[in-house]
Amino acid sequence: MKTIGFIGIGVMGSAMVKNLLKAGFEVYVYTRTKSKADDVVAAGAKWCSSVDECAEGKDAVITIVGFPDDVNQVYFGDENSNGIIKSADKGTYIIDMTTTKPSQAVQIYEAAQEYGLNALDAPVSGGDLGAINGTLTIMVGGKEEDFDACKEMFKAMGTSVIYQGKAGSGQHTKAANQIAIAGALAGTCEAIAYLEAYGLNPGTALESIKNGSASSWQMVNNGAKILDDNMSPGFYVKHFIKDLKIASNHAADLNLDLPMLNTVLKMYLELEGVENLGTQALIYKWKKEN
Structure with a gap:
């Protein structure tokens, strides 16, 4: 070839x-x-x-x-x-x-x-x-x-x-991948929001957390971008919303309840003006609320 x-x-x-x-x-x-x-x-x-x-x-x-x-x-x-x-x-x-x-x-x-x-x-x-x-x-x-x-x-x-x-198995595997990313990224955002709410330095705290069992690619990479207020897209929000909708719709076809997936999808849909930012812009849900 x-x-x-x-x-x-x-x-x-x-x-x-x-x-x-x-x-x-x-x-x-x-x-x-x-x-x-x-x-x-x-x-x-x-x-x-x-x-x-x-x-x-x-x-x-x-x-x-x-x-x-x-x-x-x-x-x-x-x-x-x-x-x-x-x-x-x-x-x-x-x-x-x-x-x-x-x-x-x-x-x-x-x-x-x-x-x-x-x-x-x-x-x-x-x-x-x-x-x-x-x-x-x-x-x-x-x-x-x-x-x-x-x-x-x-x-x-x-x-x-x-x-x-x-045929289709690659796409089903990717849907599962995006479900897992949604949970890991939302968890990273919530951890940062919690740390900031209690007046801790989230960068220092994440140095401890990311070296333990709670670490993830999302925490190491997108967590660092969030702390730098860097919303440049490694992966666009608009594409991630598309992916999460695909996963949600296919889960619904089997009456499979995936509450975490649907909650994260709802959070993205409720944010305004983030479509062309990176997926780490999910943090704006908490910044908007505070």
Whole structure:
């Protein structure tokens, strides 16, 4: 596998493309706003003028876009595009790394089968730092033989690359990941709010807490950002809300009660003007109240 079409050059996609280039892959890129691709083109990627061009003649096509509607558009097309499914050559591996609905991953997989394509759903975790450092966690659903064929490519972007099962399994695993993050991040915010309410130095207190059993990635990384009043997005609130809604809706399909998930989702929805901030902006719930 040598040539890769990569669609979606945002916070995550840009760093992922650079790591694929470093690993020796020939990468072709497309994103709706061409200027967002300037950095990766300067690093050696080749610009394509459309989704269709980016998909044609490639060994694999990777997508990491914003929302389910965006995923639907790039795979199934619109008035300006045929979409990946109709444009990619038979035998191409098409890999959606967006966090989206498991049912949508199954839909793409079934359409891919009809057109002789090999589809995988492979959402990631690790944020911008994981993308930059090539240490993403990648959760993969689809046929295991297709996963095996793409493993070298995945390992250029991540250090934890695990096959989860049939189509949609990667997305279900990512939903569970986002549920766990919601709890860890809310716990970190509540701990900081409690410390501040009692007049303690939260930075000093967290030095103790993060070296014990209560530590988490959210506490170490987003906790530090909160203390610095740094709300820059390693992962956007608007995307996290989308992810939590997906998890909540799929839980409701099985009448599964997940009160922590739904409470954190409600807290985000009640905040105003934070959509383009990092997920650590959840702390504003307590700053707003006080």
